[in-house]
Amino acid sequence: MAGEARKDDVGKKLFDSRAAASLVGELRGAFASGTTRSYQWRESQLKGILRMTDDRERDIAAALRSDLGKPELESVVYEVAMLRNSCKLALKELQHWMMPEKVKTSLTTFPSSAEIVSEPLGVVLIISAWNYPYLLSLDPVVGAIAAGNAVALKPSEIAPATSALLAKLLGEYMDNSSIRVVEGAVAETTALLEQKWDKIFYTGNGRVGQIVMAAAAKHLTPVVLELGGKAPVVVDSGVNLQIACRRIIAGKWGCNNGQACVSSDYMITTKDLAPKLVDALKNELEMFYGKNPLESKDLSRIVNSNHFTRLTKLLDEDKVSNKVVYGGERDPTKLQIAPTILLDVPRDSLIMKEEIFGPLLPILTVDKLEESFDIINSGPKPLAAYIFTNDKKLKDHFVKNVSAGGLVVNDTTVHLAVHTLPFGGVGESGMGAYHGKFSFDAFSHKKAVVYRSFMGDAAIRYPPYTNGKLRLMKALLGGSILGILRAIFGRS
Numbered sequence: 213m214a215g216e217a218r219k220d221d222v223g224k225k226l227f228d229s230r231a232a233a234s235l236v237g238e239l240r241g242a243f244a245s246g247t248t249r250s251y252q253w254r255e256s257q258l259k260g261i262l263r264m265t266d267d268r269e270r271d272i273a274a275a276l277r278s279d280l281g282k283p284e285l286e287s288v289v290y291e292v293a294m295l296r297n298s299c300k301l302a303l304k305e306l307q308h309w310m311m312p313e314k315v316k317t318s319l320t321t322f323p324s325s326a327e328i329v330s331e332p333l334g335v336v337l338i339i340s341a342w343n344y345p346y347l348l349s350l351d352p353v354v355g356a357i358a359a360g361n362a363v364a365l366k367p368s369e370i371a372p373a374t375s376a377l378l379a380k381l382l383g384e385y386m387d388n389s390s391i392r393v394v395e396g397a398v399a400e401t402t403a404l405l406e407q408k409w410d411k412i413f414y415t416g417n418g419r420v421g422q423i424v425m426a427a428a429a430k431h432l433t434p435v436v437l438e439l440g441g442k443a444p445v446v447v448d449s450g451v452n453l454q455i456a457c458r459r460i461i462a463g464k465w466g467c468n469n470g471q472a473c474v475s476s477d478y479m480i481t482t483k484d485l486a487p488k489l490v491d492a493l494k495n496e497l498e499m500f501y502g503k504n505p506l507e508s509k510d511l512s513r514i515v516n517s518n519h520f521t522r523l524t525k526l527l528d529e530d531k532v533s534n535k536v537v538y539g540g541e542r543d544p545t546k547l548q549i550a551p552t553i554l555l556d557v558p559r560d561s562l563i564m565k566e567e568i569f570g571p572l573l574p575i576l577t578v579d580k581l582e583e584s585f586d587i588i589n590s591g592p593k594p595l596a597a598y599i600f601t602n603d604k605k606l607k608d609h610f611v612k613n614v615s616a617g618g619l620v621v622n623d624t625t626v627h628l629a630v631h632t633l634p635f636g637g638v639g640e641s642g643m644g645a646y647h648g649k650f651s652f653d654a655f656s657h658k659k660a661v662v663y664r665s666f667m668g669d670a671a672i673r674y675p676p677y678t679n680g681k682l683r684l685m686k687a688l689l690g691g692s693i694l695g696i697l698r699a700i701f702g703r704s
C-alpha cells in the first residue's frame with residue numbers, strides 16, 4: 213500500500229515513507245521558525261539531556277542490563293558519565309563555539325576583513341547502533357543540538373529496552389517540535405533514508421554504511437559514518453606485562469565483553485613473548501572474572517542469538533577450534549561466551565577476516581615486531597590501533613606508519629575519553645569525526661564571509677583589460693608591493 217501507513221500484526225501503525233516525509237516536514241517547519249538557532253534553545257535542550265540523564269540514571273542502567281546484561285559500572289562510566297561530560301563541555305563552550313572566527317584576509321581583497329560563521333545545517337538524521345545504545349544515540353544528538361539543528365534519532369532495534377526508553381524520555385525532556393525519536397528496524401530506517409536530510413550521522417557496520425551513503429547520495433546529503441574494523445594490539449617485550457594485560461582486558465572484555473568498536477580485535481606479539489603474555493592474560497582474567505566467567509556478573513552477555521551464533525561459528529571453524537589456549541566455554545541459554553584466547557590462528561581463517569566484535573582474542577606471532585606493521589597495513593584501515601612498548605623507535609614507527617582512526621600507546625580505548633581529540637575512522641572504518649568541538653563542527657556549515665567597504669576600489673579588476681592592468685595583475689599575484697599599491701589606487 214504505497215503512500216499509506218501500513219499496520220503490523222497487532223494493528224499498530226507502522227512508520228512508512230509517508231510518515232517519514234511528514235516527520236521531516238514538521239522538523240523543517242520547526243527549523244525554519246528559527247527557534248533552534250538561538251543560544252537559549254540550544255542551552256535549554258542540552259540542559260534537558262543532562263537533567264534527563266541525572267534523573268533517570270537507574271532506568272538507563274536497567275535498560276542497558278536488559279539489552280546487554282551490561283554491568284552497572286560499565287553503564288555508569290561508559291554511557292552515562294561520558295554523555296554527561298559531553299553535555300557539560302558543550303554547555304561550557306557553546307558561546308565560544310558559536311562565535312564567528314576572525315581570519316586573516318589576502319592582499320588581493322585589501323581592504324577587507326573575514327570570518328568563518330558556523331551555521332546549523334538544518335534537519336539531521338542520526339542512526340545509532342546497539343552496543344552503547346544510550347551514549348551512541350545521544351552523543352551525536354548533543355553535537356547536533358549544540359550546532360542548532362532539528363534532529364531525528366533512530367536508535368537500534370537490537371537494544372529494544374534502551375530504544376523504548378530513549379523514545380519515552382526524549383518525549384518528556386526535550387522540545388518535540390525539533391527533536392524526535394523514530395523507533396524501528398530496517399523498514400523504518402529505509403523510510404527515513406528516502407527523505408532529504410541536511411546531514412546523516414550513522415554508527416554501525418560498513419555494509420549498512422554503504423546503504424546509508426548510497427541513499428544520501430541521491431540528495432547530495434553529507435554523511436558521517438562511524439564504522440568499525442579489526443583493531444590490532446601489538447605487544448613488545450620489556451613492558452610491564454601485568455599492567456599491559458589489565459589495560460588490554462579493560463578495553464576488551466571490560467567494554468561490553470568485546471562488543472565495542474574500539475576493543476582490541478586481535479593481538480600481535482613475538483614468538484618468544486607469546487607464552488608469557490598468554491599466562492599473564494590468563495592470570496589477570498581469572499583475577500577479574502573468576503574461575504567460571506560464565507557466572508560472572510561483571511561481563512556483558514552477547515546481545516542476541518544471531519550474534520551468539522556468528523561468534524561461535526568463528527570459534528568452531530576447523531582450523532581455529534584447536535587454537536584455543538584459554539576459555540572457549542559458552543552458554544546459549546544465557547547468551548554468554550567466556551573470555552577466549554586463541555594462539556597462532558591462521559591468517560586466512562574467518563576470525564582473522566571479519567571484525568570479531570565479541571569476547572574472542574586471537575594472537576598472531578611474528579619473529580620481529582616490525583613485521584606487525586605489514587600485517588596491520590595489509591588489511592582495511594582499522595578504527596583504532598594500540599601498541600605496548602618502551603622502545604621509542606618502535607613507538608615512533610607505529611605512530612608514523614600505522615593508519616587508523618586513532619592510536620593509543622601503552623593503553624587501549626582511552627583516546628575516546630580525550631575530548632580534545634577527534635573520534636572517527638579512516639578508510640573502511642569510517643569518515644568524519646565527532647566528540648567535543650568536533651561534534652559541533654560535524655553538524656555545522658562553516659560559512660565563509662568577507663566584509664568590504666567602498667574604499668579602495670581597484671580599477672585593475674575591471675575591463676577594458678589593458679597591458680598595464682595585466683602587468684599590475686601579475687605583480688599583484690606575485691606579491692609585489694609596488695604593483696599592489698598601484699592596483700589599489702587605480703593607476704594603470
Ligand code: NAD
Nearest residue numbers: 340341342367368397398401416417420438439440441473
Ligand atoms: P545495528 O545492527 O544496530 O545497526 C546500526 C543501525 O543501522 C541500526 O539503527 C539499524 O536499525 C540500522 N540498519 C540495520 N540494517 C539496515 C539496513 N539494511 N538499512 C538501513 N538501516 C539499517 O549495529 P551494528 O551494525 O551491528 O553495529 C556494530 C558495528 O558498528 C560494528 O562494526 C562496530 O565496530 C560499529 N560501531 C562503530 C562505532 C563507532 O563509533 N565508530 C560504535 C559502535 C559500533
